[in-house]
Amino acid sequence: MLTLPDEKFKMIFDMINKINDLLAEINQLKATGKDELEALRIKYLSKKGEIALLMNDFRSVAAEQKRETGQKLNELKEKAQAKINELKELLENQRSSGDFVDLTRTAYPYSVGTRHPLSIVGKEICDIFGRLGFNIAEGPEIEDDWHVFSSLNFAPDHPARDMQDTFFVAYGTDILLRTHTSSVQTRVMEKTQPPIRIICPGRVYRNEAISYRAHCFFHQVEGLYIGKNVSFADLKQALLFFAKEMFGAGTKIRLRPSFFPFTEPSAEMDISCNLCGGKGCPFCKHTGWVEILGCGMVDPNVLDNCGIDSQIYSGYAFGMGIERIANLKYQVKDLRLFSENDVRFLRQFESAT
Numbered sequence: 636m637l638t639l640p641d642e643k644f645k646m647i648f649d650m651i652n653k654i655n656d657l658l659a660e661i662n663q664l665k666a667t668g669k670d671e672l673e674a675l676r677i678k679y680l681s682k683k684g685e686i687a688l689l690m691n692d693f694r695s696v697a698a699e700q701k702r703e704t705g706q707k708l709n710e711l712k713e714k715a716q717a718k719i720n721e722l723k724e725l726l727e728n729q730r731s732s733g734d735f736v737d738l739t740r741t742a743y744p745y746s747v748g749t750r751h752p753l754s755i756v757g758k759e760i761c762d763i764f765g766r767l768g769f770n771i772a773e774g775p776e777i778e779d780d781w782h783v784f785s786s787l788n789f790a791p792d793h794p795a796r797d798m799q800d801t802f803f804v805a806y807g808t809d810i811l812l813r814t815h816t817s818s819v820q821t822r823v824m825e826k827t828q829p830p831i832r833i834i835c836p837g838r839v840y841r842n843e844a845i846s847y848r849a850h851c852f853f854h855q856v857e858g859l860y861i862g863k864n865v866s867f868a869d870l871k872q873a874l875l876f877f878a879k880e881m882f883g884a885g886t887k888i889r890l891r892p893s894f895f896p897f898t899e900p901s902a903e904m905d906i907s908c909n910l911c912g913g914k915g916c917p918f919c920k921h922t923g924w925v926e927i928l929g930c931g932m933v934d935p936n937v938l939d940n941c942g943i944d945s946q947i948y949s950g951y952a953f954g955m956g957i958e959r960i961a962n963l964k965y966q967v968k969d970l971r972l973f974s975e976n977d978v979r980f981l982r983q984f985e986s987a988t
């Protein structure tokens with residue numbers, strides 16, 4: 636029977652125990668980050684690590700015990716290496732699958748939305764008139780014949796009342812989608828005595844085939860000023876101020892006679908083409924002018940219809956399409972872009988306030 640000196644026996648016994656402990660320990664290893672994993676590698680596999688220490692001890696193992704102990708040691712070394720590799724792979728996978736939360740990483744920037752170009756332009760129009768003392772007024776989009784047509788002096792057989800032009804909400808009723816924001820005039824005048832100075836932005840609807848230059852809904856801003864001795868000169872001055880503020884100090888305006896049922900006299904206003912500066916270009920069809928709005932002195936019939944004494948008060952009104960103004964500002968060639976919500980289009984207005 637082979638007997639070993641006590642000391643040697645004890646050493647091998649301790650070594651085998653240690654190897655078994657380490658094997659159990661390594662089996663349980665976990666790492667939540669790269670640094671932790673590196674610390675584990677150093678603890679077990681580096682030159683001064685646990686396994687290297689055992690290798691040192693191994694030198695003094697008796698020759699006849701070397702085979703068995705050596706095998707155990709190799710097994711330990713391989714298992715440790717395999718475990719470290721496994722943990723490394725796990726960490727990398729967690730990172731790429733997004734499960735891994737790295738609290739030290741720079742935060743993702745929030746993707747901030749942008750204002751719609753029509754909101755930007757609508758606000759700008761209201762702000763300019765706001766500086767002249769106009770207040771914002773709003774009204775419903777679902778309206779009745781009185782507020783949209785009758786009160787505004789439309790003759791009973793006016794073509795705008797035709798279903799071809801107007802969307803009726805229920806067949807056979809006079810409930811309809813407003814075709815212009817002039818209806819807000821009536822709503823305010825019915826409730827308020829002059830002086831009235833309002834600017835009314837909003838959406839309007841018309842029964843039009845959708846194309847690059849027409850849509851079944853669009854946006855308007857209506858303006859109304861009622862007071863004593865309000866004259867056409869006041870109207871012209873307000874509109875000139877608006878044109879210069881909106882399109883630049885060098886902008887000129889011209890008024891051409893026109894007709895609207897609710898104003899008398901009525902006019903259409905052009906501004907000098909903001910692309911060619913009035914010299915003439917394809918955009919202004921070589922006229923040097925582009926039309927931007929309709930306006931006029933409020934017809935006395937309208938004032939009386941709304942309970943305002945036309946013998947005492949007079950006023951002016953104007954109305955413009957926000958899409959039209961936005962087109963002039965940004966040269967948007969296709970009206971449909973405004974309602975398609977394509978972020979590639981909308982993002983272009985990111986810098987505007």
Ligand code: DAH
Nearest residue numbers: 815898929930931952953954
């Ligand atoms: N309501 C008209 C339209 O939709 C625009 C308009 C023209 C409004 C002249 C006015 C005005 O107040 O005076 O085409």
